[in-house]
Amino acid sequence: xxxxxxxxxxxxxxxxxxxxxxxxxxxxxxxxxxxxxxxxxxxxxxxxxxxxxxxxxxxxxxxxxxxxxxxxxxxxxxxxxxxxxxxxxxxxxxxxxxxxxxxxxxxxxxxxxxxxxxxxxxxxxxxxxxxxxxxxxxxxxxxxxxxxxxxxxxxxxxxxxxxxxxxxxxxxxxxxxxxxxxxxxxxxxxxxxxxxxxxxxxxxxxx
Amino acid sequence: xxxxxxxxxxxxxxxxxxxxxxxxxxxxxxxxxxxxxxxxxxxxxxxxxxxxxxxxxxxxxxxxxxxxxxxxxxxxxxxxxxxxxxxxxxxxxxxxxxxxxxxxxxxxxxxxxxxxxxxxxxxxxxxxxxxxxxxxxxxxxxxxxxxxxxxxxxxxxxxxxxxxxxxxxxxxxxxxxxxxxxxxxxxxxxxxxxxxxxxxxxxxxxx
DNA sequence: TAGATTGTTAATCGATTAACAATC
DNA sequence: TAGATTGTTAATCGATTAACAATC
Numbered sequence: 001x002x003x004x005x006x007x008x009x010x011x012x013x014x015x016x017x018x019x020x021x022x023x024x025x026x027x028x029x030x031x032x033x034x035x036x037x038x039x040x041x042x043x044x045x046x047x048x049x050x051x052x053x054x055x056x057x058x059x060x061x062x063x064x065x066x067x068x069x070x071x072x073x074x075x076x077x078x079x080x081x082x083x084x085x086x087x088x089x090x091x092x093x094x095x096x097x098x099x100x101x102x103x104x105x106x107x108x109x110x111x112x113x114x115x116x117x118x119x120x121x122x123x124x125x126x127x128x129x130x131x132x133x134x135x136x137x138x139x140x141x142x143x144x145x146x147x148x149x150x151x152x153x154x155x156x157x158x159x160x161x162x163x164x165x166x167x168x169x170x171x172x173x174x175x176x177x178x179x180x181x182x183x184x185x186x187x188x189x190x191x192x193x194x195x196x197x198x199x200x201x202x203x204x205x206x207x
Numbered sequence: 208x209x210x211x212x213x214x215x216x217x218x219x220x221x222x223x224x225x226x227x228x229x230x231x232x233x234x235x236x237x238x239x240x241x242x243x244x245x246x247x248x249x250x251x252x253x254x255x256x257x258x259x260x261x262x263x264x265x266x267x268x269x270x271x272x273x274x275x276x277x278x279x280x281x282x283x284x285x286x287x288x289x290x291x292x293x294x295x296x297x298x299x300x301x302x303x304x305x306x307x308x309x310x311x312x313x314x315x316x317x318x319x320x321x322x323x324x325x326x327x328x329x330x331x332x333x334x335x336x337x338x339x340x341x342x343x344x345x346x347x348x349x350x351x352x353x354x355x356x357x358x359x360x361x362x363x364x365x366x367x368x369x370x371x372x373x374x375x376x377x378x379x380x381x382x383x384x385x386x387x388x389x390x391x392x393x394x395x396x397x398x399x400x401x402x403x404x405x406x407x408x409x410x411x412x413x414x
Numbered sequence: 415t416a417g418a419t420t421g422t423t424a425a426t427c428g429a430t431t432a433a434c435a436a437t438c
Numbered sequence: 439t440a441g442a443t444t445g446t447t448a449a450t451c452g453a454t455t456a457a458c459a460a461t462c
Contacts, residue, residue: 006429007406014405018384032443041386044443045431052445060444061438077405078412096303102384106401106408147407171411173404177225177309179248187410189403194313196396197380198221198284199214200354201313203394204378205285213453239419251419252455259421267420268462 009050013077014106015040016047020070021105032063079107086112086145086169088160089152090120090130093175097149098125111143133163140167147171154178216257220284221313222247223254227277228312239270286314293319293352293376295367296359297327297337300382304356305332318350340370347374354378361385 019039023031033044033051040047051057051069054076058064074080085103087094090113098110115121116133123130131139139145148164150157150172157176164172171187174180182188226246230238240251240258247254258264258276261283265271281287292310294301297320305317322328323340330337338346346352355371357364357379364383371379378394381387389395 008429010406010409011402013409014401015399017405018401034443039386043431045433046429048444049430049446056445058444059438060436061442063443076409078408079405081408081412083408083411092303092306096299099299100400102401103404106404108404108408146411170414171407173407179246185414187407189407189410191400191403192222193307193398194221194225194309195218196398197310197313197315198224198286199217200378200380200394200396201285201288201290201315202217202220202283203396204290204353205288207377207392215453241419250455252457253453255420256422256454263421265420266462267460268418270419 005053009053012042012046012050013073015042016050017070017073017077017079017106020066020073023066024070029066030063031066031069033058036064074107081146082107082109083146083171084109084111084144085147085149085173086110086114086136086140086143086164087149087151088114088133088136088164089150089156090115090123090125091151094149094151095125097151097175098128108147112139112145114139133160136163137167140164140169145169147173150174150176150180152176212260216260219249219253219257220280222249223257224277224280224284224286224313227273227280230273231277236273237270238273238276240265243271281314288353289314289316290353290378291316291318291351292354292356292380293317293321293347293350293371294356294358295321295340295343295371296357296363297322297330297332298358301356301358302332304358304382305335315354319346319352321346340367343370344374347371347376352376354380357381357383357387359383 019036033047037044037047057069057072085108087098087110098113103110113125113128113130114133114136115130121130121132146169148169150160152160154176157178158180161172161180161182165182165186172182173189175191177192177194180188226243240254244251244254264276264279292315294305294317305320310317320332320335320337321340321343322337327337328339353376355376357367359367361383364385365387368379368387368389372389372393379389380396382398384399384401387395
């Protein structure tokens with residue numbers, strides 16, 4: 001299972017997947033690495049190299065079957081698992097994510113919300129009632145949650161991560177701007193907005 | 208001006224900056240690359256290499272002056288410019304960003320909001336009145352906006368980018384899941400949530 | 415002096431790009 | 439057959455890691 005695929009390759013797969021979804025809606029049946037690359041600003045060689053990591057998906061002289069390639073990439077990414085998410089911290093960002101529609105097109109379901117603020121617990125966001133964070137263990141088991149999304153302040157994030165791991169989530173998506181420590185078998189992805197904004201500022205200063 | 212610093216290095220600078228801010232609050236005056244690396248899960252060699260790209264900031268046998276290094280990195284990132292942001296698209300995500308507090312600690316100011324939805328125009332979010340997107344050019348000039356933040360649906364994102372560029376913004380931070388085309392002198396950073404979520408799903412599927 | 419730690423050069427590792435045979 | 443396009447190997451490029459002299 002440990003084939004050591006480069007993170008750069010993995011990070012491009014969702015882009016391929018999303019573009020293939022769009023291409024599918026345009027009712028194209030075949031696409032070349034050239035056309036896919038043109039749409040994503042990625043070289044066709046790079047795309048063929050990425051795909052070759054996982055097998056042979058195309059036909060020489062023809063290109064790739066759009067439906068088939070989309071499904072294959074979806075399977076590589078594990079989207080068929082239909083992962084269920086719980087958002088911990090229903091502030092502005094957590095609330096926005098609870099309403100984010102693009103998740104469902106990738107096969108994810110937001111299935112539970114948590115907060116520890118009395119004035120937020122019990123309210124309804126996008127059809128889901130906000131649970132008391134104290135009930136995390138039961139609700140996560142009950143709702144068969146796979147992924148914990150952390151949108152609490154940095155100071156509380158590690159404690160929330162610990163609770164989520166104890167409750168049995170299989171992965172963590174962290175929006176708090178802090179390094180978390182989790183067991184090595186629990187994948188963790190950090191979404192750090194200050195990196196992008198900082199990089200933008202840097203490039204704007206170079207002109 | 209084109210020294211071609213690696214993007215990987217640039218992306219780590221905001222992490223260094225933020226950690227130095229925290230260390231400063233702890234009233235530490237000196238920090239070693241070892242300690243900084245421990246806090247960020249980055250090797251000390253990597254940190255010294257990154258910093259060496261921009262000059263000599265430390266003292267052999269001693270370490271780095273926390274205040275001085277923080278200021279130097281802030282200047283490299285251009286944070287002293289006090290960039291002013293405008294958010295276009297005050298839906299859930301745009302609204303969340305408008306309320307996001309971490310921006311100000313990096314020296315950014317959210318100075319204008321835009322939408323084209325009649326029922327949102329004129330409302331107040333975090334103390335700012337939402338402007339009609341039709342007035343973008345005047346408001347952006349008036350408010351001296353530097354950065355346009357795009358939080359509209361993918362289908363509208365390119366048109367918004369064109370408007371922002373025409374209005375004179377110096378950089379674009381794009382949250383719409385689509386590749387935008389902007390003039391080469393306008394830095395563009397894409398914030399694509401499906402990459403992180405896709406990568407998380409991939410890693411969870413490998414266990 | 416001994417210990418600590420930087421800045422920098424050299425070595426290694428890994429990712430991207432180029433080239434092209436295979437083949438539809 | 440001629441043109442198109444993949445899959446894969448080789449070449450290049452760039453980033454990280456290791457090592458260590460300089461020096462506080």
